[in-house]
Amino acid sequence: MITVEEAEQLIASRLEPLPSETVSIENAAERVLMESLQADRDLPPFNRSTFDGIALSYGAIEQGQRAFPIVGTGFAGSPKLELTDPKTCVEIMTGAPLPDNADCVVKIEDLDIENGSARIKDGVSLSIGYGVHPQASDSAKGRTLLERGCRLSAKELSVAASIGKAALVVSKQPRISILTTGDELVAVEASPLPHQIRRSNDLALQTALQAAGYTNVSRSHIVDDLEETQHAVTSVLKRADVLILAGGVSKGKRDFLPEALEAAGVDKAFQWISQRPGKPLWFGDCKRDGRRTYVFALPGNPVSCFTCLHRYVLPALDRLCGKRPGEARYAKLASEFQFKPPLTLFLPVLLSSDSSGQSWAEPLPFNTSGDYISVARTQGFIELPKDEINFAKGAPFPFTPWSI
């Protein structure tokens, strides 16, 4: 058996980043940016008014002038005006370019406007640059605004839009195939016989992958038969970048997967990790025609399967796509906990944040069943190190959230 850390390293050592492609900004949400983006011009590109009001020269105010004849109006979207006479002012709207020779904006709330003249109310204090969002103050032209490896959410896409990147270079979506096994499993819509149960791992895996931004996912279910398993695996290896299997990987008489995978030419990197749940996790890869397929065979037990997806498969997909790793999260144990086996424990927890911003992880009453029913109440799992037995209330541990 290898440790969790060894398993992580063995996976990482085999991964080769996927190629990139160019997509329209409209279709780039949740993808990983594979170029760095620079400002194509100063941002803002001109001195911009931040209020509705008047633009004028502060020098005139300093000399005691309080009323200014209005000689023009500057709208957002209209070309920049010029203040030719510093004793006059230009009416200006939020977002409009500040006229040349103007250096101050007075808000409409601070003015009395009458007969084409704007009078500054008593007690209003102003300064050079007041009400002006200066050219290049957000970014000078050429500055890097988004780094390669960032995930594109609304705010990053808005930055890309503001610098005219209508198409973006992103890593390709990995083609993911899910194959579930297990003769006891029937379809959701079936009426199970007393000894049968309904499938749920396939839907859980696909939905969690999609929530994490991995949308190119297909799935099918195979019966526990060596030949059929081998056939299905061989066929998937031709088209998928990542194959995720669930079930059939342990020591049972119909656990055909390790054999079928090796027969299909998948090179095993490891099996058996000193962890609970998920001890039988199998990982390997297969190189054909210059293309690699990574194979994760997860245990069929639902909690094992879901935990291994989050602990190993999702981070591997992020790496394949060149995504920079996020910050680790931690939570304190809300009640003391004991675990004797010399295994790393992935413990599903109810996560809460108290009113001081401290995260607390409350373990569920211990349940070996591994069913989704208990998992559904939790927000993720904490990771308790191997070779410790007593975990004190208040001790912090790494927390991994479920993909939602």
Place this chain on the structure above:
Amino acid sequence: MITVEEAEQLIASRLEPLPSETVSIENAAERVLMESLQADRDLPPFNRSTFDGIALSYGAIEQGQRAFPIVGTGFAGSPKLELTDPKTCVEIMTGAPLPDNADCVVKIEDLDIENGSARIKDGVSLSIGYGVHPQASDSAKGRTLLERGCRLSAKELSVAASIGKAALVVSKQPRISILTTGDELVAVEASPLPHQIRRSNDLALQTALQAAGYTNVSRSHIVDDLEETQHAVTSVLKRADVLILAGGVSKGKRDFLPEALEAAGVDKAFQWISQRPGKPLWFGDCKRDGRRTYVFALPGNPVSCFTCLHRYVLPALDRLCGKRPGEARYAKLASEFQFKPPLTLFLPVLLSSDSSGQSWAEPLPFNTSGDYISVARTQGFIELPKDEINFAKGAPFPFTPWSI
């Protein structure tokens, strides 16, 4: 001006839940469940073996027997067997039904199997129920497993799958229209003139809505013209449940929205909130042919727009869809902060979680620009109460994450 709390209450007082619809479980991800779901049978439905090994009667072990002739094999997915002779055993696979009269499973690792007989290794300790996941231990038939109002992520869908709910009653997706205004704004792919800038609010709003699960979103851009604005608003009111406008809502000469909205028959609930950013936020609704459209007119300044979406619009959408509110989150200020105006401040922050699980919020160097460039570095905003000026390092405040 009203307060943030008054604005929230005025919005809530007008919202009427959207109707429900039935969708296939395959299409239910991220939707809000509008029924409660009960176990359709005991879960697990039978005493289930949790190991590969042998099933036997613990009584025989108690009487000193260590070797058991194997009289059959129980596979997952095969009907339940019966242990007719308590001095024998049945080979059993993980997930298979425990044979009648058996009450204990011995792991394959703890056995020597030879000539059709399984011998329990020395030192292995067992008990009644060992290796058995008892019928109904996850849930008795009839127990409620998912409550109305929960959002359906992978784990909830898996529970629904396990109880055979191939179709689910969920709240309808609100039909959302985004209308952006501003003559200075050109399309992403355009080459802006010196006084023009590129649009980004429309994409930011749509992407953030979609990331929050609201996928029925259309958007268009209109010029700053009263007639065109009125026409566009009237047309959207016929088909949308929620209209989100950005820009044109303040006091400028081309801020036609308040007028256009009232002319189109939208009943204003409020405008002007004592907050920064987002003071000009306008909210109202319109009832026609028994159908309501809710109208949020957000300021055009990108940070105002994005903040108001997260602070008011997304919570209102969740309410419309009957979603139970999530837990509030908090973070401690990582450095002291001053803010003098008598306004609630929504302050974008870099959020981090330290290795003890404490969340910290680091404000960006203060920037009135309101551009997405600075927002892109943050994870959300904290809310600093109105009528306080000095905010101490270490003081906790509510934190709202950006939708990603």
